[in-house]
Amino acid sequence: MFDAGFEVGQTLVADHRIRAVGFTGSRRGGTALMKIASERKQPIPVYAEMSSINPVILYPNALRSRGAEIGKSFVSSLTLGAGQFCTNPGLIIAVEGAGLDAFIESAAAALSESQAQTMLTGGIFDAYCNGVARLSSSSSVSQVAAGKDGTPHQAAAALFETTAAAFLANPELQEEVFGASGLIVRCRDDEELRRVVGSLEGQLTIALHVDAGDIGAASPMISQLELLAGRLLVNGFGTGVEVSPAMVHGGPYPATSDGRSTSVGTLAIYRFLRPVSYQDFPVDLLPAPLKKS
Template sequence: MKVSGDLLIGGAALRGGAASFSATNPAIGSTMEPSFAGATKNQVEQATAIAWDAFPIYRETPLEKRALFLEAIAENILELGDDLILRAMDETGLPRGRLEGERARTVGQLCLFAKEVREGAFQELRLDPADPDRKPAPKPDLRLRNVALGPVAVFGASNFPLAFSVAGGDTASALAAGCPVIVKAHSAHPGTSALVGSAVQQAVAASGLPAGTFALLFDAGFEVGQMLVADHRIRAVGFTGSRRGGTALMNIASERKQPIPVYAEMSSINPVILFPNALRNNAEAIGKSFASSLTLGAGQFCTNPGLIIAIDGPGLDAFINAASAALQESPAQTMLTGGMCEAYRKGVARLSASLSVSQLATGKQGTPQQAAAALFETSSASFLSEPELQEEIFGAAGLIVRCRDEADLRQVVNSLEGQLTIALHVHQDDLSNAAEMLSQLELLAGRLLVNGFGTGVEVSPAMVHGGPYPATSDGRSTSVGTLAIYRFLRPVSYQDFPPELLPAPLQSR
C-alpha cells in the first residue's frame, strides 16, 4: 500500500495546510518519501468539530458493534502486511522481529478491548431500586452507569510506533470507552502512522460509524498538539513521551476554562534493588540478565532498568563484573531518531564528566547513527545529594548506586521519585528484608516485580503501567491492560427515570 502524506479527517484524506516534514531513516540518516504537511488551525478545528458531532452517536453504539469495530481495526492492520513492517523498520530503525511482535501486541490489545466492550463490566451498571415506604423519606429509584468523557486527543509515542501510536493502547482504550479519537502522529514515524490511520479510517467506514469517530493529524512542530489539548471539545488526553512534553500538556489542560484529565506517561528510571543474599548466590546471572534488559531495543523502553541499588560487597562487585563484561560485548544499536541518539550521547557525556560518577563499561561502538550502551557507578552519598542523577537518560545507560548498608539503601530508596516499575532481586533469605520494604515500594511505583526486569509489559487485566508522578501525570491510572479503559469514563446517576427515558443499558435491568 502506498503511503499518503495526507491528514485523515472525517473519512477523507486532505492535504495539510501547514509546514511539511518528512520521515528520516535513522539507520542511515536519509530522508524518506512522501512529505507530510501539518494541520492548520482550521483543520484541527474541523477534526474536533466532527469528533464532537460523532461523539453522541458513537458513545451509544451497541457494544457488539463497537467490539466488531475494534476487531475490524485489528484485521485491517494485519492486512497491511509487510508494507507496514517495512515502513516501520525504515522509520524507526527497529528490527523486523521486534516490529512483528509489536504488531501482534497491538492487534491483541485491540481484541482484548473488544472483549472488554462485549463483557460490558466497564459500564459499571448499578441499580438501586426505589422504596416508597421508607421512613422518614421515601427512597428514590437510582441507577448508575459510566459514560464516555468525550473526544480524546492521543499523542503517538516514538518508541512504540504500533503499540503506543495511532491504534495503540490509548486509542484502543478510548475507542472502547466510547470516545472518538484524534491522533497527533509522532513525527518520527509518519508513514507508519498514515498506514495504520488508513486501517482505522476504513474500519470506521465499514462499521457504519460516524466519520468523526477517528482522525489523524500531522505536525512538523508542537502547535497541533497544543491546539488539540486546548480545544473545548477535547475531553481527555493520552500521551507517552518526555516529562517536558507531558508537563506542558498538563499545564495547557489545567488552564482551560474546563480543565480535563491528561494521562501522560513520562519518565521512569525503573530502579532495581539487589538484595545481599541474591548477590551472594546469583550475582553473575543477575548481572548478565540486567545487561540484556538494559540493551533490549537500544534501551528505548519506558520500563528500561536505568538504576541499580545495592549494598557494597563482593556480591555487588561480581554483579558489576558480569554486567560490564556483557555490556562490553553488546553491539551498538540504531536509536529511533537522530535527536534521541544525540540526547542519549549528551546524557552519557554528562555522567562521564561528573566527578561523583565513574564509568564502568561501554558497549561496542557502531555507525555514527548508533548508540553504545554505558554503565556507571556512584555512591549513595552522591546520589542523595545530586537529584539530577535521577534524571532519565533515554537509552541503554545504567547507573549503579553503591550503598554502605541496609539503612543507607533504605534512604536511597526513600529519595526516589515516582516510577513505573521497581524490581527486587531476592534470595529466599532476603524475603523478610524485602517484606519490610514493601509498603515503601508500593507508594513509589505502579508495578513491583521479583527476580526479573520491567521490560516486557504484559497486556492483561492485572497489569499496571502507571505510577506516581513524574512516572505519569496521574498515578491512579494505567495505560496498559484492561483497566486503561476507566481513564475515559465518568459515572452518571439517573434518579426516578421513567423506563422509556432510561439509557438502554439501564432499561433491561
C-alpha cells in the same frame, strides 16, 4: 499523534472538543501539556507518562548465589529496544561486596558485547548522547562499560557507577537518560541503601532481587516501595509487561501525572470513560445497552 514539533500537540490539548489526553514523552513535554489543559475554560485530565528510571534493588543473598546471572539478565533488559522501554531498568541499588562485584563484572562483560542500536528519532538519539555525556563528565561517576559503536546515528549502551553518598548529594543523578544507559549505586550498608531508596522520585516499576535469606530485610521496605511505584516485582525486570486486568502501568509523579490509573491493561479504558447515573428513567428513555431485553 506524532509530529515534528510542539504545535500540533499543544493545539490538540487546547481544542475544546478534546476531553482527555494521553501522552508519553519527556517530563518537560508532559508538564507543558498539563498546564495547557488546566488553563482551559473546561479543564481536562492529562494522563502523561513522563519520567522513570525503574530502580532495581539487589539484596546480598541473591547477589552471592546468582550475582553473575542477574548481571547478564539486567543487560538484556537494559538494552531491549535500544533501551527505549518506559520500564527500562536505569538504576541499580545494592550494598557493596563480592556479590555486587560479580554482578558488575558479568554486566560489564555482557554490555561490552552489545550492539549499538538505532533509536526512534534523531532528537531522542541526541538527548541520549547528551545524557551519557553528562554522566561521563561527572566527577562523582565512573564508567563501568560501554557497548560496541555502530553507525554515526546508532546509540551504544553505557553502564556507570557511583556511591550512595554521591547519589544523595547530587539529585541530577536521578534524571532519566532515555535509552540503554544504567547507573549502579554502591551502598556501604543497609541503612545507606534505605536512604537512597527514600530519596527516589515516583517510578513506574521497582524490582527486588531476593533469595530466601533476604526476605527479612526486604519485607519492611514493601510499604515504602508501594508509595514510590505503580508496579513492584521480584526477581525480574520491568520490561516484561503483560496486558491483563491486574497490570498497573503507572506510578506517582513524575512517572505519570496521575498515578491512580494505568496505560496498559484492561483498566486503562477508565481513563476515557465518565460514569453517568440514570435515576428514575422510564425504559423508553434509557440508552439501548441499559434497556431490559
